[in-house]
Amino acid sequence: EAGVAQSPRYKIIEKRQSVAFWCNPISGHATLYWYQQILGQGPKLLIQFQNNGVVDDSQLPKDRFSAERLKGVDSTLKIQPAKLEDSAVYLCASSLAPGLAGAYEQYFGPGTRLTVT
Amino acid sequence: DQQVKQNSPSLSVQEGRISILNCDYTNSMFDYFLWYKKYPAEGPTFLISISSIKDKNEDGRFTVFLNKSAKHLSLHIVPSQPGDSAVYFCAKGGADGLTFGKGTHLIIQP
Numbered sequence: 093e094a095g096v097a098q099s100p101r102y103k104i105i106e107k108r109q110s111v112a113f114w115c116n117p118i119s120g121h122a123t124l125y126w127y128q129q130i131l132g133q134g135p136k137l138l139i140q141f142q143n144n145g146v147v148d149d150s151q152l153p154k155d156r157f158s159a160e161r162l163k164g165v166d167s168t169l170k171i172q173p174a175k176l177e178d179s180a181v182y183l184c185a186s187s188l189a190p191g192l193a194g195a196y197e198q199y200f201g202p203g204t205r206l207t208v209t
Numbered sequence: 210d211q212q213v214k215q216n217s218p219s220l221s222v223q224e225g226r227i228s229i230l231n232c233d234y235t236n237s238m239f240d241y242f243l244w245y246k247k248y249p250a251e252g253p254t255f256l257i258s259i260s261s262i263k264d265k266n267e268d269g270r271f272t273v274f275l276n277k278s279a280k281h282l283s284l285h286i287v288p289s290q291p292g293d294s295a296v297y298f299c300a301k302g303g304a305d306g307l308t309f310g311k312g313t314h315l316i317i318q319p
Contacts, residue, residue: 096252125306134213134298134309135253148305183252196241196302200252 094118096201098184104207110172113204117165117186123147125198126159126169127183135183141167142189174208181205212236213301215310223318228286230313232299235280243307244273244284245298253298257284289317 097116105111117124123142127135140147144164161167185198214233222228241260245253259266259273266273272285286293294317300307
């Protein structure tokens with residue numbers, strides 16, 4: 093079974109530029125998450141989708157971050173404009189729909205390491 | 210407010226011995242705890258979980274203990290192997306998703 097796919101793996105941009113990350117979850121997983129992991133910290137949830145609807149985006153800096161999951165499968169996360177403090181690893185994860193056995197287990201992709209200079 | 214705390218940034222254990230990773234939490238509202246393992250340049254990998262109604266869960270070399278009165282849980286790895294060297298994250302799960310601790314870097318020495 094294929095895991096969560098993410099691209100690109102690495103990205104270096106200058107501040108005030110824009111960047112987009114792509115995620116393809118595990119087939120059949122209704123719930124998709126984007127996390128930000130700053131060096132030395134644990135992953136922090138940015139946004140959670142169930143199918144193509146947003147469940148929780150309370151920690152997403154909406155003035156510069158946006159995310160979509162238009163067809164309920166792939167998702168993109170965009171930052172525009174980027175700031176130095178956005179340098180981090182951006183992780184995508186997916187899980188089964190709530191209520192199903194094992195729905196609490198989230199499966200992570202390899203992440204995208206973003207460096208903002 | 211850090212709801213999940215891993216107070217040891219690193220832990221060094223000799224191969225073959227027991228590794229004990231600790232996690233404390235401040236909010237009693239949760240459904241389950243999970244432990245994730247992370248190698249460099251890879252995403253976290255699910256290891257083992259425990260629901261709020263249990264006090265122990267075991268899977269092979271890995272056992273998680275939950276002490277609700279102390280708001281503390283621990284992950285025991287026995288015997289420790291070189292491949293166990295990684296960063297281990299404790300995460301609290303509920304209706305609002307997962308909240309992670311800062312992680313503990315486990316180093317298994319030969």
